[in-house]
Amino acid sequence: MNLSYDVIVIGAGHAGCEAACAAARMGAHTLLITMDMNKIAQMSCNPAVGGIAKGQIVREIDAMGGQMGLVTDATAIQFRMLNMSKGPAVWSPRAQCDRGKFIWKWRETLDHTANLDIWQDQVEELMVDDGVATGVKTIWGATFHAKSIVLTAGTFLNGLMHIGPRKVEGGRIAEPAAHHLTESITRHGIRSDRMKTGTPVRIDRRTVHFEDMEIQDGEDTFHQFSFLNRHRALQQLPCWICYTNPEVHKTLMGGIEQSPLYNGQIQSIGPRYCPSIETKLITFPEREQHLLFLEPEGENTNEMYLNGFSSSMPMDVQIEALHHIPALRDVKVYRPGYAIEYDFFDPTQLHHSLESKVIEGLFLAGQVNGTTGYEEAAGQGLVAGTNAAIRCGGGIPLVLGRDESYIGVLIDDLVTKGVDEPYRMFTSRAEYRVLLRQDDADERLTEKAHAIGLADSERLNWWLEKKEAIHRIIDYCEHTHVKAQQMNAMLERVGTTPLHGGCPLIDVLCRPQVTIADAAEQLPELKALLDAPANRKEEIAEGAEIRLKYKGYIDRERMMADKMRRLENIKIRGHFDYDNLNAISTEARQKLKRIDPETLAQASRIPGVSPSDINAMLVLMGR
Helix, strand or coil: CEEEEEEEEECCCHHHHHHHHHHHHCCCCEEEEECCHHHCCCCCCCCEEECCCHHHHHHHHHHCCCCHHHHHHHHEEEEEEECCCCCHHHCEEEEEECHHHHHHHHHHHHHCCCCEEEEECCEEEEEEECCEEEEEEECCCCEEEEEEEEECCCCCECCEEEECCEEEECCECCECCECCHHHHHHCCCCCEEEEEEEEEEEEEHHHCCHHHCEEECCCCCCCCCCCCCCCCCCCCCCEEEEECCHHHHHHHHHCHHHCCCCCCCCCCECCCCCCCHHHHHHHCCCCCCCEEEEEECCCCCCEEEEEEEECCCCHHHHHHHHCCCHHHCCCCEEECCEEEEEEEECHHHECCCCEECCCECEEECHHHHCECCHHHHHHHHHHHHHHHHHHHHCCCCCCCCCCCCHHHHHHHHHHHHCCCCCECCCHHHCCCCCCCCHHHHHHHHHHHHHHCCCCCHHHHHHHHHHHHHHHHHHHHHHHCEECHHHHHHHHHHCCCCCCCCCEEHHHHHCCCCCCHHHHHCCCHHHHHHHHCCCCCHHHHHHHHHHHHHCHHHHHHHHHHHHHHHHHHCCECCCCCCHHHCCCCCHHHHHHHHHHCCCEHHHHHCCCCCCHHHHHHHHHHCCC
16 A cells, blocks of 8 residues: 655654644645554543643643643543642643543544544654655555654654563553664664653552542632633542552662662663652652652543552562552552653754754654653644644744743753753743743734634634733723722722722732722722623633733733844854854854754753853854
């Protein structure tokens, strides 16, 4: 069989699903190749979406017309907005999902996407002709040709799983590894290396003593992931909290010599911010307990996920340790935790479009770029799939700036700095996080995505209606003068100083104790504006309030971002012979030559390139 497509996507994980949908929506005839059509968008680790900074990425995916937010809302069994005690720059949505329903909702989405075909098989060879990717060959002898190819193979490239001393080849438990594909790519000059990740034990809820645990309920508020959804559809379930103890630690440390992480069996680097339980014990020997979350895997399953107990220890050691936790003293397990090693490729060999600098027409997204997390993968997949489709028509690639999105921060970090451990997004990685809030992702990205054909008109129209509603509220608050007798009863009730005379309404709203809803109870005109939207009025009110209360911070950060954009506009690729650029340090010459940055701003973010090196380059460019 020999067929041709515009775009081929290899792998149907979170990156692959977003990439395939994006390319198809852009009008490209797209093929998605997956090993198992019944495990599309499988949640290999925790069946949860979002979290600190990760939730912002999902909101951005949704704002641009991606599907992850819609699928998450449709399958959520618990929702929480994290960090609500802090400023809105770090508010982050998180949802626990029904693992099985999540897969089938994604399958339904793919099945109803025009221009998209699915083929169940395993790719073993990338075909390259004169430095250009032209197609793929599969283990069953199928050959497919394409103008663009997106690789999103996750942990399957030469995957090797570890439980104690036992090693089994595979990309996920009970699923085969992908052999030969890495070699067919690296022979063309793309650098690869190995990384490691892991997952915890799965347990039977019928054997848990919940009376010995703390309950953690979700929230029943208007917050959600998609800007289009109305509310969550499934039964909402609690999560549970328990702790390890010295007996658990003693049992685990007694088997530490059998841990693949500490006996030399695993050589690759694991995620710093999601360590195994044995790593926690080694790193924090003084701690007498570690926090664990017991989370449901679905509405109607007894399977539960023990968050915080990731391990590759022998299974008897894992189970014995669990039995020392009071709530888990009688626990039965479905399968132990395990670690997995896999191949990834050096992301500094990518353009910001996620197209390879070495093989034209090859795009990479997800864990093959050295990242960890469903959300980071999906964000890359959306960008890679979009640009793969754009390449077919010869358009300008979609590149997101660091002041536009967390996805832009993620990709810039990857291609500029590279990775020496699995990359995970945090709000601290973004220098403009006041601009990159979860509530304003549609403001930042929807119109841009619609202009290139990625976001549809329904999404654009909803944003334009929301924008107008927010503008009306802000305009009223900025131009309305209130009197003391209108506001003082409310101000005293919320515990803040009463007014001694009239003042602009915005001055009242800038007080941390006062909400826009409090003010609206005293001002019928404002209340009418808040009640006017036909739907999602809570979201509109919150958006207006954040913009009013944090206007000074937002304006200051926008000014800083605009200054940095001047350096983003200075193109330097092709202007310097770094080998002979003696005005800068040797380290800077080496790093600049290896990464070959597009702009002076990107060059300034490369580790080892100092401000004096940047100034020297500016002088040489006639500045």
